[in-house]
Amino acid sequence: MIELLLKIIIMRIKYISIFFLGATTLAYAQQVKDTLKESKIDEVAITGSRNKKRTVVNTPVPIDIIDIKQVSQSTGQVEINQLLQFSAPSFNSNKQSGSDGADAVDPATLRGLGPDQTLLLLNGKRYHQSSLINLFGTKGRGNTGYDMNTIPIGAIKRVEVLRDGASAQYGSDAIAGVINVILNDRNKGFEGNLFTGMNLFKSPGNNDVVSDHKIDGTTFDFSGNLGTTIGSKGGFGNFTVEFINKDYAIRNANPDIYNDPAPAPRQRFGDAKAQNIYFFGNIELPLSDGLKFYSRQGFSHRNTKAYAWTRSADADGNIPEVYPTGFNPIEDTSITDFTFDNGLKFKVADWDVDVYNAFGNNRFTYQIDNTINATLGVKSPTSFNAGGHSLLQNTTGFNAVKQFKVLEGLNVAFGSEFRYEKFDIIKGEEASYTMYDVNGNPVTPNTPPNLLVTNPLSGNVRPGGSQGFPGYSTDTGKSRNNFAAYVDTELDITKNWMVSVAGRFENYNDFGSTLNGKFATRYAITPQFAFRGSVSTGFRAPSLAQKYYSQQFTNFQGGQLVTIQLASNDSKLANSLGIPQLKQETSLNGSAGFTFNTGKFTATIDGYYIRVKDRIVLTGYFAQADLPAEVQAENPFIDQVQFFSNAIDTKTKGVDLILSYSENLGSGKLTATLAGNYNDMQITKVNTSEQLAGKEDIYLSAREKAFILASAPKTKVNLNINYKINKFNVNLQMVRFDKVTLIGYDNAEQVYNPKVTTDLSFGYEFCKNLNLTLGSKNLFNRYPTLQTTQVTSGNTESGGIFDPVQMGFAGRQVFARLNFKF
Numbered sequence: 148m149i150e151l152l153l154k155i156i157i158m159r160i161k162y163i164s165i166f167f168l169g170a171t172t173l174a175y176a177q178q179v180k181d182t183l184k185e186s187k188i189d190e191v192a193i194t195g196s197r198n199k200k201r202t203v204v205n206t207p208v209p210i211d212i213i214d215i216k217q218v219s220q221s222t223g224q225v226e227i228n229q230l231l232q233f234s235a236p237s238f239n240s241n242k243q244s245g246s247d248g249a250d251a252v253d254p255a256t257l258r259g260l261g262p263d264q265t266l267l268l269l270n271g272k273r274y275h276q277s278s279l280i281n282l283f284g285t286k287g288r289g290n291t292g293y294d295m296n297t298i299p300i301g302a303i304k305r306v307e308v309l310r311d312g313a314s315a316q317y318g319s320d321a322i323a324g325v326i327n328v329i330l331n332d333r334n335k336g337f338e339g340n341l342f343t344g345m346n347l348f349k350s351p352g353n354n355d356v357v358s359d360h361k362i363d364g365t366t367f368d369f370s371g372n373l374g375t376t377i378g379s380k381g382g383f384g385n386f387t388v389e390f391i392n393k394d395y396a397i398r399n400a401n402p403d404i405y406n407d408p409a410p411a412p413r414q415r416f417g418d419a420k421a422q423n424i425y426f427f428g429n430i431e432l433p434l435s436d437g438l439k440f441y442s443r444q445g446f447s448h449r450n451t452k453a454y455a456w457t458r459s460a461d462a463d464g465n466i467p468e469v470y471p472t473g474f475n476p477i478e479d480t481s482i483t484d485f486t487f488d489n490g491l492k493f494k495v496a497d498w499d500v501d502v503y504n505a506f507g508n509n510r511f512t513y514q515i516d517n518t519i520n521a522t523l524g525v526k527s528p529t530s531f532n533a534g535g536h537s538l539l540q541n542t543t544g545f546n547a548v549k550q551f552k553v554l555e556g557l558n559v560a561f562g563s564e565f566r567y568e569k570f571d572i573i574k575g576e577e578a579s580y581t582m583y584d585v586n587g588n589p590v591t592p593n594t595p596p597n598l599l600v601t602n603p604l605s606g607n608v609r610p611g612g613s614q615g616f617p618g619y620s621t622d623t624g625k626s627r628n629n630f631a632a633y634v635d636t637e638l639d640i641t642k643n644w645m646v647s648v649a650g651r652f653e654n655y656n657d658f659g660s661t662l663n664g665k666f667a668t669r670y671a672i673t674p675q676f677a678f679r680g681s682v683s684t685g686f687r688a689p690s691l692a693q694k695y696y697s698q699q700f701t702n703f704q705g706g707q708l709v710t711i712q713l714a715s716n717d718s719k720l721a722n723s724l725g726i727p728q729l730k731q732e733t734s735l736n737g738s739a740g741f742t743f744n745t746g747k748f749t750a751t752i753d754g755y756y757i758r759v760k761d762r763i764v765l766t767g768y769f770a771q772a773d774l775p776a777e778v779q780a781e782n783p784f785i786d787q788v789q790f791f792s793n794a795i796d797t798k799t800k801g802v803d804l805i806l807s808y809s810e811n812l813g814s815g816k817l818t819a820t821l822a823g824n825y826n827d828m829q830i831t832k833v834n835t836s837e838q839l840a841g842k843e844d845i846y847l848s849a850r851e852k853a854f855i856l857a858s859a860p861k862t863k864v865n866l867n868i869n870y871k872i873n874k875f876n877v878n879l880q881m882v883r884f885d886k887v888t889l890i891g892y893d894n895a896e897q898v899y900n901p902k903v904t905t906d907l908s909f910g911y912e913f914c915k916n917l918n919l920t921l922g923s924k925n926l927f928n929r930y931p932t933l934q935t936t937q938v939t940s941g942n943t944e945s946g947g948i949f950d951p952v953q954m955g956f957a958g959r960q961v962f963a964r965l966n967f968k969f
Contacts, residue, residue, distance in 0.1 A: 221920060258757065262293070296423070356933070382430075450479070464610050592782075628655075658728075821866050
């Protein structure tokens with residue numbers, strides 16, 4: 148047995164670098180499969196199949212397995228979102244700037260769909276969403292999503308990415324696919340990582356980008372993972388603590404190269420400052436023969452400081468006596484996240500049963516610093532508690548699995564879930580959202596115009612609330628529950644042909660029921676060559692945030708400050724314009740592909756088609772003149788309004804291609820992987836209300852369409868080459884991001900040309916317990932295409948010299964990572 152385990156471990160070391168891009172583990176899985184078959188040890192189950200004998204090699208749908216430890220040790224990434232961004236071609240996630248809460252939570256997409264159309268699991272159980280809803284300055288606006296960065300890299304064993312619609316198996320949100328994060332289960336020893344990295348600033352052009360410092364974005368990360376046995380029956384505990392500290396990386400436009408003397412709307416564009424603290428635990432404890440208890444505990448706290456848009460000295464939102472040269476508001480956000488999952492595994496009449504309860508809570512609050520409420524004049528505080536939002540989710544359920552001797556094997560799984568969700572908006576302090584008159588009283592629609600506070604320089608009425616991010620004006624608490632039941636079957640008709648059929652029923656107390664199904668098949672044409680394909684229906688329930696979120700905020704459009712009311716879906720404002728109640732999004736998914744595996748060489752190609760109806764997005768901005776007269780009278784200080792709506796239908800076509808090769812070269816081992824994704828999305832229909840017929844261009848403007856379509860580059864190609872010889876290894880990674888096109892506030896196209904980033908690292912193993920890696924991320928200092936003709940008028944969404952697209956905007960980073968064990 149010891150020899151077998153050593154053999155498996157050696158094979159893992161030999162083959163894991165093949166999958167550095169997270170593209171495939173076919174060669175490795177096949178090798179492990181052969182070894183396990185020889186010794187009659189059960190094979191591990193894979194996401195997307197509840198059959199314990201199914202491996203990644205013989206599933207009917209594409210699945211990527213990413214060994215997080217191997218990948219993280221070779222790269223400069225310290226957060227799971229960014230690690231996947233440069234590892235999995237169909238996964239995209241960008242750092243944001245000037246995007247309110249999204250500066251602290253990176254919106255992530257799979258196959259270019261919305262951030263809320265990919266389901267996140269933790270050890271196979273539904274993970275809770277972030278309470279943040281993306282609004283301004285970011286992709287995925289109008290979408291909620293999952294904050295994967297609440298899970299520390301040090302706690303993760305591997306990530307499984309199911310690139311196929313799976314609502315019939317896992318429920319809401321799985322339209323684009325499923326990401327399953329598997330926690331470490333090592334039961335002995337301590338493993339630590341020390342990471343330090345820094346950006347070496349250099350302007351990509353002729354001094355057209357400037358920074359505060361030549362070295363910035365300094366990052367420090369420490370993680371420690373302890374494994375221990377519990378009891379004498381095979382129980383274990385695995386515990387992780389991690390701390391990350393990251394400084395600002397500011398990338399401003401050099402005003403000297405522009406003819407327009409007006410200052411740029413963003414003086415502080417770039418990466419936010421952040422501190423992350425994590426604790427995660429994974430416990431399994433056999434209670435008796437056939438009865439096992441498990442528990443997963445998680446806590447994370449993230450504090451992020453991000454700069455909002457600049458308020459100039461003469462701006463209506465500034466008081467020159469307080470800020471003579473203007474000011475840059477700081478959004479100081481605090482995210483506290485809890486996870487507590489517990490369950491029992493046991494057998495009932497040869498059925499493997501898993502009964503569990505998964506609890507999660509995400510709380511997101513805002514403290515706005517270096518700001519002012521201009522209607523209070525010089526008496527205004529310069530810091531405000533702006534409130535926030537929280538989301539609680541509790542899921543109770545069971546799964547049962549059994550194999551039957553039918554033909555070559557029948558696997559039947561069924562289960563049920565009951566889920567409770569609660570969304571809260573947390574009210575801020577009064578001055579953070581209120582407009583006051585000259586007497587210091589809150590302004591109402593009945594306040595005489597002569598009592599309004601105006602800017603003597605412009606004559607305009609001064610905006611109320613804290614500049615940069617006005618606070619929430621109401622406390623809101625909304626909840627719902629959902630019941631689900633599913634059946635998932637797999638039948639091996641012959642040794643070469645298997646079929647899978649799944650169905651799932653769900654009922655939500657706030658919008659009704661849905662029934663979805665999936666059919667998948669795999670046929671081995673030869674032992675090395677196989678066909679696989681699937682067809683399924685899917686759905687995504689509107690989130691509570693999308694149904695009940697409301698806020699009034701200010702926004703720069705073409706350099707002008709405007710006041711916008713985001714009205715909740717059930718509000719009088721929405722009703723007056725005929726905005727219908729939100730309903731579920733529905734999808735039709737199809738995929739077909741081939742796999743080829745000779746051991747040293749593997750290849751997979753999968754085409755996919757995803758049609759989504761009634762996607763929920765934010766509408767465009769409706770001006771005062773578009774509102775009914777009575778609504779205008781009740782909201783005299785609102786310039787524009789927008790809503791959440793099932794506004795569009797989309798169609799997405801694409802292809803994933805993965806090639807991997809492994810070969811002994813000299814005294815060492817060479818592995819290489821080439822992985823690419825082609826993704827093409829079209830908006831096929833805009834669903835306006837009857838009252839807004841003929842106003843499709845306002846309901847969803849060309850700008851908003853461009854942001855939806857730019858959720859992923861049309862093509863993304865990853866090349867990874869690793870060579871290991873004795874105690875030394877070198878890793879080269881190149882990623883090509885295709886062109887991205889956005890539209891500015893002046894309706895002019897903003898083209899971001901294709902870019903290639905290069906990462907290079909060198910590792911040395913001093914002994915089996917000590918390893919050092921030195922490297923560079925974005926070695927050749929690639930930035931997005933500069934938008935030099937528009938920056939001074941504020942037409943980029945970010946207000947900076949470019950938008951957060953493709954690979955980000957921080958430039959080159961050098962890093963060192965020390966891994967130690969004892």
